[in-house]
Amino acid sequence: MIQHLKNKPLSEPEIFDMLIPSEKVAHVHLANPLEHALLVLIKSGYTAIPVLDPSFKLHGLISKSLILDSLLGLEQIEMDRLSEKSVGDVMDNEVPTIYIDETFAKALTLVINHPFICVLDEDNSFIALLTRRSILALVSKYLHQVEAN
Template sequence: MQTLKNSQIMDNEIKQLIVSDEKVAHVQLENPLDHALLILIKSGYTAIPVLDKSYRVQGQISKAHILDSILGIERIEMERLHDYKVKDVMSPKVPRMHKDETFGKALMLSINHPFVCIEDHDHSFVGILTRRSILALIHRHFEK
């Protein structure tokens, strides 16, 4: 039986799997929370990357982060969306790797994250690698 460990797939570069930065929904540190929530809802994603003005990854923001910040004792306080910026509620922890790293690392990082941010050697945002694209490649590999 074919295994991933003995396969060359683990050493392949990830370049062909990257969703380019032009196609990735993201927000910036200074965006208001209502803007971030709108982007998340319209994109259908639960979390998206947060970038700074230099287009470098600073973290991620999710619907859960936003809802936690406006959750009152008795109700969701939507009016508080204007009181916060993305940088106030985002998580600085986001999986990231360089665009020339291997599939094995991407697979490991995707276990606990729906996407991995991809950076170039200047740490500029290049795009994301989704868990879906990783699983699709594994599926194609085993169908051979």
């Protein structure tokens, strides 16, 4: 029996309800200048955000550290590069992803090494984020319920 993120018991908990929909997720586009990406990251308070194209296809992640690394020159930080380079030039293509119909076990495995997972639909469009925090909160709730019984 294939278990889906939309199903409910702790082997497959209420992950669907824990997703942050794409409309509420801070993101940038491939062609945005690094200056814009840095502003979004600073204003949002996140260290990394998804990089999307206009049709909401996921292409990578951009982070403060990737941006700062791209500004390092031999002897100084070259701030003028912020407007010269685009997000697509600097982003990380290695993105932890899961499809909406995959198992909770896969999501749990991925969040061991990543603070969030990008959730995709069958067309590979970005539809939501699943955070480590929300998964750990659910596991904690489950463990407390088991102890109480």
